[in-house]
Amino acid sequence: MSDTYYGYFNALINHSNGNICFTKINTLFGTGTLVKEISFCVNQLIKELGTDYYGKGEWTLNEFKQDSEDAWEGRTWILNDNIRIDLEFHDRLYMILAIIGV
Numbered sequence: 001m002s003d004t005y006y007g008y009f010n011a012l013i014n015h016s017n018g019n020i021c022f023t024k025i026n027t028l029f030g031t032g033t034l035v036k037e038i039s040f041c042v043n044q045l046i047k048e049l050g051t052d053y054y055g056k057g058e059w060t061l062n063e064f065k066q067d068s069e070d071a072w073e074g075r076t077w078i079l080n081d082n083i084r085i086d087l088e089f090h091d092r093l094y095m096i097l098a099i100i101g102v
Contacts, residue, residue: 007040007044010025019098020097021094024092024093038087038089042058049085052075074088075087083100084097
């Protein structure tokens with residue numbers, strides 16, 4: 001895929017549960033997701049969507065517990081009471097779009 005979404009994501013996945021996921025397929029030899037990459041995506045979404053569902057604004061360094069991506073709680077936005085956008089880290093960073101109530 002040559003398109004890049006939010007300046008980071010380059011892959012689109014239609015999940016079998018009906019959700020749409022954006023992620024980054026890394027074509028370099030390096031592995032992992034850097035904290036700078038996550039903070040960039042959080043701040044891009046804050047600019048576009050405003051504070052998240054839990055009232056969190058721009059990225060802060062204390063979002064990681066024990067300096068581990070696995071301890072990150074992620075971010076959530078709710079749009080028009082029927083679209084949920086989650087930014088999560090598992091094996092890589094994902095932006096997940098889901099329809100609520102379907």
